[in-house]
Amino acid sequence: MVRQVPIAGVGMTPFGKSPERTARELFGDAASEAIADAGIEPAAVEEVFYGNFMGEFAEGQGHQGPMAAEAAGVTAPATRFDSACASSGAAVRFGARAVARGDADVALVGGAERMTNLSTADGTSALAAAADALWEVRAGVTFPGAYSLMANRYFHEYGGGREELAHVAVKNHENAVENELAQFQRSIEVEDVLEAPTVCSPFGLYDCSPMSDGASAAVLVSEEYAEEHGLETPVAITGTGQGSDGLALHDRASMVETPAARRAGERAFADAGIEPADVDVAEVHDCFTIAEVLALESLGFYEPGEGLAAAREGETTADGELPVNLSGGLKAKGHPVGATGCAQISEMTKLLRGDHVNSDAVADAEVGVTHNAGGTVASCVVTVLEVMG
Amino acid sequence: MSEKARDAGYDDFLDAVEDGEPYYLEGSEGDGWLPPRSVDPNTGGELSEEPLPEVGELESYTVTQVASPAFVDDAPFVVGVASFGPVGATGMVVGVDPDDVEIGMAVELGVERTETTDDRVLAFHPR
Numbered sequence: 052m053v054r055q056v057p058i059a060g061v062g063m064t065p066f067g068k069s070p071e072r073t074a075r076e077l078f079g080d081a082a083s084e085a086i087a088d089a090g091i092e093p094a095a096v097e098e099v100f101y102g103n104f105m106g107e108f109a110e111g112q113g114h115q116g117p118m119a120a121e122a123a124g125v126t127a128p129a130t131r132f133d134s135a136c137a138s139s140g141a142a143v144r145f146g147a148r149a150v151a152r153g154d155a156d157v158a159l160v161g162g163a164e165r166m167t168n169l170s171t172a173d174g175t176s177a178l179a180a181a182a183d184a185l186w187e188v189r190a191g192v193t194f195p196g197a198y199s200l201m202a203n204r205y206f207h208e209y210g211g212g213r214e215e216l217a218h219v220a221v222k223n224h225e226n227a228v229e230n231e232l233a234q235f236q237r238s239i240e241v242e243d244v245l246e247a248p249t250v251c252s253p254f255g256l257y258d259c260s261p262m263s264d265g266a267s268a269a270v271l272v273s274e275e276y277a278e279e280h281g282l283e284t285p286v287a288i289t290g291t292g293q294g295s296d297g298l299a300l301h302d303r304a305s306m307v308e309t310p311a312a313r314r315a316g317e318r319a320f321a322d323a324g325i326e327p328a329d330v331d332v333a334e335v336h337d338c339f340t341i342a343e344v345l346a347l348e349s350l351g352f353y354e355p356g357e358g359l360a361a362a363r364e365g366e367t368t369a370d371g372e373l374p375v376n377l378s379g380g381l382k383a384k385g386h387p388v389g390a391t392g393c394a395q396i397s398e399m400t401k402l403l404r405g406d407h408v409n410s411d412a413v414a415d416a417e418v419g420v421t422h423n424a425g426g427t428v429a430s431c432v433v434t435v436l437e438v439m440g
Numbered sequence: 441m442s443e444k445a446r447d448a449g450y451d452d453f454l455d456a457v458e459d460g461e462p463y464y465l466e467g468s469e470g471d472g473w474l475p476p477r478s479v480d481p482n483t484g485g486e487l488s489e490e491p492l493p494e495v496g497e498l499e500s501y502t503v504t505q506v507a508s509p510a511f512v513d514d515a516p517f518v519v520g521v522a523s524f525g526p527v528g529a530t531g532m533v534v535g536v537d538p539d540d541v542e543i544g545m546a547v548e549l550g551v552e553r554t555e556t557t558d559d560r561v562l563a564f565h566p567r
Contacts, residue, residue, distance in 0.1 A: 176508045183530075185450045186474055190530045190562055191504060191511045191519045191554075199502035200521055207500070207543045252503040297481060301521045301528030302473065306500055 060089025102139030102162030140392025140423030227379025290323025449476025
């Protein structure tokens with residue numbers, strides 16, 4: 052980046068089921084926590100960048116940018132970002148760029164989603180809108196269905212099967228056990244995953260992230276503002292990257308690669324001046340178990356076909372060489388889609404500054420990466436966070 | 441009460457499949473696409489209409505148990521992605537036991553009606 056962007060504060064509601072709570076209320080809580088954590092007043096915020104995906108469908112509320120600002124007690128200009136499940140990742144990226152460019156000294160970024168007020172069937176419909184409505188959804192493709200197509204093709208090309216994927220779910224549940232913000236604070240066994248009811252072959256229920264309600268927020272500031280106001284900012288965003296791809300899986304050269312994530316990762320790493328080998332800890336978009344595998348390969352941590360065994364081999368567990376999804380990931384922390392990208396930022400910030408329940412697993416970590424994907428990775432935002440020297 | 445509007449490109453393509461004359465849009469580098477498109481998504485260049493190969497190859501599939509409301513009465517059903525020469529398409533795999541579906545199998549395009557809504561759906565018939 053032109054300049055690193057200090058993270059002055061983060062906030063996040065517990066993720067889970069609160070069907071009666073509106074997105075505005077959820078975001079108000081997360082934003083207030085982030086603003087308090089930053090040690091600033093709401094009036095200091097100069098611009099709001101907010102992610103939300105299914106507001107019209109879930110609660111008949113579009114135009115959520117100004118709604119988010121109002122909920123946060125902020126009168127600054129506000130814009131909603133929709134990149135499906137990467138909505139708040141995009142919001143964070145544009146907020147960080149605004150600060151890096153000098154357009155704003157203080158940006159409030161984040162997102163919210165209310166989902167569990169919908170039935171499973173309606174929620175399935177709402178999520179499917181991230182796919183190609185003409186050519187995929189009308190053929191019966193659901194969101195789990197689309198990732199199932201990728202998983203079955205992956206097995207066909209590289210071998211492996213459900214058991215390796217089950218280890219991804221087991222790992223992420225284990226990481227969430229002590230995380231009070233997580234939707235599922237319980238461990239599971241490989242057998243639990245394999246014996247769960249089928250959603251779409253090869254996925255059972257435990258291969259899929261849940262429907263969740265929740266919000267996340269962060270306050271990004273310029274280095275000058277932090278210094279002038281004596282803010283403590285131990286962690287900064289040092290690189291961001293974004294990639295796009297065709298909406299429909301069938302239009303891609305390969306169903307087992309996610310070039311939008313590869314491009315986003317390459318741009319973010321170049322932006323920060325780092326290599327994949329420099330990364331100490333990662334939060335990746337495991338909306339389905341196969342998605343974590345594809346993320347690890349796209350970011351250059353593993354060669355194509357070799358990411359599947361990472362969790363089973365203990366390489367990405369809390370005590371592994373590269374801990375992945377110490378928050379519990381989308382699988383166990385929960386996945387209120389519009390909140391997920393900034394929640395990754397919130398959790399990673401805490402992991403790096405030492406006040407996350409799982410910080411001890413990465414006590415010496417200096418570089419963290421977040422990977423936030425939309426649809427079948429037709430959108431992807433990768434963000435590099437570093438401990439400030 | 442207004443009648444539901446057609447989706448140009450999509451409904452035209454299904455009509456063409458039903459008429460036995462499916463087509464695709466080809467870019468200057470040989471990539472193929474389904475309509476509607478004004479330009480090649482990869483190059484921004486012009487597209488020409490070409491006849492779609494009759495036989496495709498199934499690239500992947502999944503048996504869906506938990507369906508969206510528009511497909512609840514169809515579940516369980518098989519959805520697949522198939523390549524017809526340079527063109528990829530997504531369709532419901534019909535006329536075969538789900539246990540007998542395999543990646544790599546030859547399929548032909550067709551148009552069926554869904555159980556749930558009686559809407560048209562692009563279908564793959566094993567050859």
